[in-house]
Amino acid sequence: MSDIIQLLPDSVANQIAAGEVIQRPASVVKELVENAIDAGANQIKINLKDAGRTLIQVTDNGKGMSPSDARLAFERHATSKIKSASDLFSIRTMGFRGEALASIAAVADVELRTKQEGDELGTRLHIVASEVKSQEADNCPEGSNFSIKNLFFNVPARRKFLKANSTELKHIITEIQRVALANPELSFSLIHNDSVIYDLPSENQRKRIVNIFGKNINQSLVPVQTDTTIIRISGYIGQPRFARKTMGEQFFFVNGRFMRHPYYHKAVLRAYEKILPPETVPAYFLYFEVDPGTIDINIHPTKTEVKFEDERSAWHIIHACIREALGKFSVMPSIEFDQAGAIDIPIAPTPGTLIPEPEIQVNPAYNPFEEEKKAPVNPFQQSPNWTKDPNLKSWDKLYQGFERTNDIPDTEEEIFSDETEEVNQQPSQRSFNEETENGQLNHNFLQVKNKYIISPVKSGLMVIDQRRAHERVLFEHFMAVLEKNPGISQRQLFPPRLELHAADAEVLDSILDELKKLGFEIRKADEQAFFVEGVPSMLSHLDARELVEKLLEDVKNRPVDVKEEIKTNLAQALARASAINYGSVLKTEEISELFDSLFACKTPNYSPTGKKIITIISLEEFEKLLK
Structure with missing residues (x-):
């Protein structure tokens, strides 16, 4: 029998490796930008076409490469970062595997133009699907210029299976955010289809956070700082009242590298325990400095997972550090000494100075045995509201309307009998009679804990989740509007201005056409600012800014490509954003209208996300409970 094991060609092996390293355009951007940082660049420019499908161009002013290095860099496991296995335990560079360029070249058309400092000419290298097409001298600036087509x-x-351009661009923006936050001393620019998304100068950590996530985040940042023998922590955390319901502003960095760490994320959440609004996540930007020998970053090709030698100790340090920062923010008030009425702190006397004894002020005219009742008067400070001659005229008019009539009951029995008749004459919202005089079903409702609506049915009690019911009603309304007629808009007298960071601005920009069909009128002021000039008329009672922000929070983490799915998910998101919250007190008329609207829906039993709206508690279950 012949041998069946054979070595794969390099081109095939590189494509297999690319499946691990290069998952989408954002992976290419990440690898090329990290290589630019390792090359000592302080200015990095990223230019994109069609969210990276057509072109990814990364230009830096780093030290560049020689002709032989430029060619060798595209071979698998070719790297300048490590020379022996022991170097893996002291890594301080961003890249070290030597897989990125080989993987990129295996699945794209790559052109590299690079030049070292002091060289007269640089090198131009053209590779397509791992095959070198040409290598020649080129007149180019110092640094490196990668074009991935x-x-x-x-x-x-x-x-x-790549997603929509808006989705892929969102992933690229996320990668740029991670690298830019880890390296605030470097300048970055990101351009997509000739539109500038980021133009970040060299700055400090706080300014970099504000420039990426908008001016609104500045007021919520609380500084964090601690230094121990195990780990050094710095950065900022967000105040609890600014916490959001979705992830997106949570970042861990270790030795200048972004990392994901669910265990340490729990340490942060535990520090916020009992002070966060329900179902929200605080923002945090935490930078760790540790001995490279105590961590292992060589556990995943994307290098975003890091293993710590002493995770438990670091967990407690992180938790205590954040608790301390929150304590300082909440407990230590600021003192403004220039305020009027501030406490006068005396200057310490010089030695030998006689300090006068404190004096006690008394009223010598005060007589505790005086029989005449007088209003208490401060003998040292007369109250400006006190009048010596109070107005006692027309005091008897206070009792007008209380004259005794024949309608007032004289006895306790009459009082209680009148109350009983009054209660019996009121329309019964407390009772659960199912039949009216005509034999028709009479909807009697009871709202429990401002969360559930209970109504009697023949088999027992019907329990309705009021928020999910409202979501279903709104969802079917929005779907009908999207499919048939444009929604009616209610114009805003003073349109609120939304300042968004780049990722959210791209998401909102991508759904503006669909929002317009629903009745929204949103005008783009600049690249990251919008005016909400109108909202759907049925939602005009809601705050326009808050409504759009809730909608964005829901949409941005659930991107889809198919047009019909976009409509469905947008209708779901808007229904969730505008549905009544738990704890809302509803009037009888509102409950009745919600009840009727729910059972007019095509699918009244389940919410748009598939959760149960209605359940029936049978009479048999009641009987079991009372046995």
Whole structure:
């Protein structure tokens, strides 16, 4: 029998490796930007076309490469970062595996132009699907310029499953945010289809956070700082009242590298225990400095997972550090000494100075045995509201209308009998009679804990979740509007201005057409600012800014590509954003209208996300409970 084991060609092996390292255009951007940082660049420019599908161009002013290094850099496991296995335990660079460029070149059309400092000419290298097409001298500036064209052109399945441009751009923005936050001393610019998304100068940590996430986040940042023998922590955390319901502003960095760490995320949440609004996540930007020998970053090709040698100790340090920062913010008030009425702190006397004894002021005219009742008067300070001659005229008019009539009951029995008749004459919202005089079903409702609506049915009691019911009603309304007629808009007298960071601005920009069909009128002021000039008329009672912010929070983490799915998910998100909250007190008329609207829906039993709205508690269950 012949041998069946054979070595794969390098081009195939590189494509397999690319499946691990290069998952989408954002992976290419991440690897190229990290290489630029390792090359000593302080200015990095990223230019994109069609969210990276057509072009990803990364230009830096780093030290560049020689002709031989430029060619060798595209070989698998070729790296300048490590020379022996022991170097893996002292890594301080961003990249070290030597897989990124080989993987990129295996699935794209790559052109590199690079030049070292002091060289007269640089090098131009052209590689397509791991095959070197040309290498020649080139007149280019110092540094490196990578152009990645037609990503996944030779892997149709991978290209087919790329998401919409707005989704892929969101992932690229997320990667740029991580690198830019970890390196605030470097300047970054991100351009997409000739539109500037980021233009970040060299700055400090706080300014970098504000420039990325908007001016509104500045007021919520609380500084964090601690230094121990195990770990050094610095950065900022968000105040509890600014916490949001979705992730997006939570960042851990270790030795200048972004990392994901669910265990330490729990340490942060535990520090916020009992002070966060329900179902919200605080913002945090925490920078860790540790001995490289105590962590392992070589556990995943994307290098975003880091293993700590002493995780438990670091967990407690993180928890205590954040608790301390929150304590300082909440407990230590600021003292403004220039305020009127501030406490006068005397200057310490010089030695030998006689300090006068404190004097006690008394009223010598005060007589505790005086029989005449007088209003208490401060003998040292007369109250400006006190009048010596109070107005006692017309005092008897206070009792007008209380004259005794024949209608007032004389006895206790008459009082209680009148109350009983009055209660019996009121329309019964407390009772649960199902039949009216005509034999028709009479909807009697009871709102429990301002969360559930209970109504009697023949088999027992019907329990309705009021928020989920409202979501279902709104969802079917919005779907009907999107499919048939444009929604009616209610114009805002003073349109609120929304300042968004780049990722949220891209998400909102991508759904503006669909929002317009629903009745929203949102005008783009600049790249990251919008005016909400109108909202759907049925939602005009809600705060326009808060409504759009809730809608964004829901939409941005659930991107879809198919047009019909966009409508469905947008209707779901808007229904959740505008549905009544738990704890809302509803009038009888409102409950009745919600009840009727719910059972007019196509699917009244389940919410748009598939959760139960209605349940029936049978009479048999009641009987079991009372046995």
